[in-house]
Amino acid sequence: xxxxxxxxxxxxxxxxxxxxxxxxxxxxxxxxxxxxxxxxxxxxxxxxxxxxxxxxxxxxxxxxxxxxxxxxxxxxxxxxxxxxxxxxxxxxxxxxxxxxxxxxxxxxxxxxxxxxxxxxxxxxxxxxxxxxxxxxxxxxxxxxxxxxxxxxxxxxxxxxxx
Amino acid sequence: xxxxxxxxxxxxxxxxxxxxxxxxxxxxxxxxxxxxxxxxxxxxxxxxxxxxxxxxxxxxxxxxxxxxxxxxxxxxxxxxxxxxxxxxxxxxxxxxxxxxxxxxxxxxxxxxxxxxxxxxxxxxxxxxxxxxxxxxxxxxxxxxxxxxxxxxxxxxxx
Numbered sequence: 001x002x003x004x005x006x007x008x009x010x011x012x013x014x015x016x017x018x019x020x021x022x023x024x025x026x027x028x029x030x031x032x033x034x035x036x037x038x039x040x041x042x043x044x045x046x047x048x049x050x051x052x053x054x055x056x057x058x059x060x061x062x063x064x065x066x067x068x069x070x071x072x073x074x075x076x077x078x079x080x081x082x083x084x085x086x087x088x089x090x091x092x093x094x095x096x097x098x099x100x101x102x103x104x105x106x107x108x109x110x111x112x113x114x115x116x117x118x119x120x121x122x123x124x125x126x127x128x129x130x131x132x133x134x135x136x137x138x139x140x141x142x143x144x145x146x147x148x149x150x151x152x153x154x155x156x157x158x159x160x161x162x
Numbered sequence: 163x164x165x166x167x168x169x170x171x172x173x174x175x176x177x178x179x180x181x182x183x184x185x186x187x188x189x190x191x192x193x194x195x196x197x198x199x200x201x202x203x204x205x206x207x208x209x210x211x212x213x214x215x216x217x218x219x220x221x222x223x224x225x226x227x228x229x230x231x232x233x234x235x236x237x238x239x240x241x242x243x244x245x246x247x248x249x250x251x252x253x254x255x256x257x258x259x260x261x262x263x264x265x266x267x268x269x270x271x272x273x274x275x276x277x278x279x280x281x282x283x284x285x286x287x288x289x290x291x292x293x294x295x296x297x298x299x300x301x302x303x304x305x306x307x308x309x310x311x312x313x314x315x316x317x318x319x320x
Contacts, residue, residue, distance in 0.1 A: 067194050069315060086270030102196060102313035103233040107262070107272040118275035120231035122196040122313045143270055161194060161317070 034058040040153040042078065047141035049088045050098035055138040059158040065129040067161040070136050073118040074106055076152035086143035091121060091136050093128045098139035101127070106149060192216050195314040200267050202308045207241045207298030208251030211309070214294040215316045223282040225319045228254070228293050230278075233271040233310030235263040240307045242297035244278060246285045251296035254278035265306040 037057050045053050059068050070091060087106040090098050101121035123129060123136070136158055141147065195215050203211055217226055228244060240259040243251045255278040262272040280286060280293070293316055299305035 069194070069313075100198070100311055103231050103271075103273040103311050105233050105271040105273045105310070107270065117273055118231065119273065120229050120275065120313045120315060122194045122315065124194075124196070161315075 035158045037156040038153065039155075040075075042150060042152060043154060044148060044150045045087070045141070046146065046148040048146040049141035049143055050090060050139050051141050052092060052098070053089075053138040053140055055154065055156060056135050057156050057158050058133050058135050059160060060133055061129055061131050061160070063131050065125040065131060065134075067125065068123045068129065068134070068136070069159045069161055070101070070121040070123060071118065071155075071157050071159075072121065072138065073116065073153075073155040074151045075116050075154070077106065077115045077117065078150040078152060079148075085147065087140065087147050087149045088143045089119065089138065089140040091123065092139045093123055094130070094135055095137070096128055099127070104140070105143070193316050196311075197309075197313075198311050200308055200310050202265065202306055203297070204304065204306045205298050206303050207300060208243065208296045209298045210245065210251075211242070211295035211297050213312075213314050214292050215314050216290055216292050217316045217318055219286055219288050219291055219318065221288055223286045223288055225282065226280045226286065226291070226293075226316055227319060228278045228280060228314070228316045229276070230295065230312065230314050231273070231275045232312030233273050234259060234307060235265040235267070235269075235271055235310070236261050236305070236307040237265045238302050238305035239300045240297055240305070241300055242276065242295065244280070245294045245296050246280060247287065247292055248294075249285050252284070254280055254284070257297075259307060265308040267308060271310050 035057055037055055039055065047053070072089060088100070088104045089106055090100040090104055092098050101123050103119050106117055138156065193215055195213055197213060203209065215228070236259050238261050241253065241257045242259065243253040243257055245251050256276050259274060263269055295314065
């Protein structure tokens with residue numbers, strides 16, 4: 001009985017260690033949730049450039065900040081309307097002014113066409129990054145006047161450059 | 163007199179450095195490049211589009227991912243690819259630009275996002291590797307593409 005008990009105990013300890021290792025490994029590879037954002041369902045932005053579009057992600061910088069690559073994807077552009085066409089998208093870094101850190105145009109799309117667009121933005125330490133938490137807020141609006149943009153989803157992610 | 167010569171030589175070196183440096187609106191971090199000035203290109207594929215990034219490969223060379231994201235206007239269909247370490251212009255993935263507007267910078271732009279995977283067998287070498295954009299028109303040598311604000315990045319696969 002004592003031998004069985006010892007065997008069960010040793011096996012339980014081994015199992016616990018394995019579970020702990022697996023748990024730690026999984027969390028090590030997980031992407032911090034604040035660095036990504038995904039919103040699905042019909043989303044409409046109606047603005048003239050450039051205002052906050054109220055979608056924010058964050059990235060944590062080391063003591064010496066490194067560049068951040070922000071990727072923004074709009075899925076299935078359903079319609080773009082208004083008197084003026086052309087919708088610009090950019091970022092507000094740590095609540096600063098709306099700035100274009102790369103391509104910006106969500107193009108004029110005919111209403112019968114559905115399409116996606118992805119943007120890669122490079123934010124450098126000299127753009128206002130600081131040690132610790134940095135926020136990246138989507139901003140933009142119509143390039144030539146108030147414009148409405150409706151999409152089926154948006155995805156944002158931030159990655160520290162290696 | 164010799165001091166004047168030294169000054170003039172220094173001035174020449176500074177001027178040369180300024181000429182060789184990318185435009186002030188371009189910021190680079192070896193692996194990352196952000197260009198905020200419109201650049202027109204004309205002519206049949208392939209021609210260099212000048213922008214380049216670099217990455218350092220370890221002893222055991224691993225694949226790299228190059229991502230290019232740009233605003234553009236184009237008067238006709240264009241292709242874009244990469245020259246790896248000064249080699250021939252090659253398409254490593256999606257490559258097409260469709261015509262959009264008059265490539266004169268007026269009005270709105272369209273945008274494109276390309277991600278290319280480069281394998282060791284594509285010519286990567288241990289140490290520094292350079293990736294330069296190249297491209298050109300498919301049908302007409304007089305076609306123009308105007309590249310707007312764009313970013314180019316490279317990273318090794320771990």
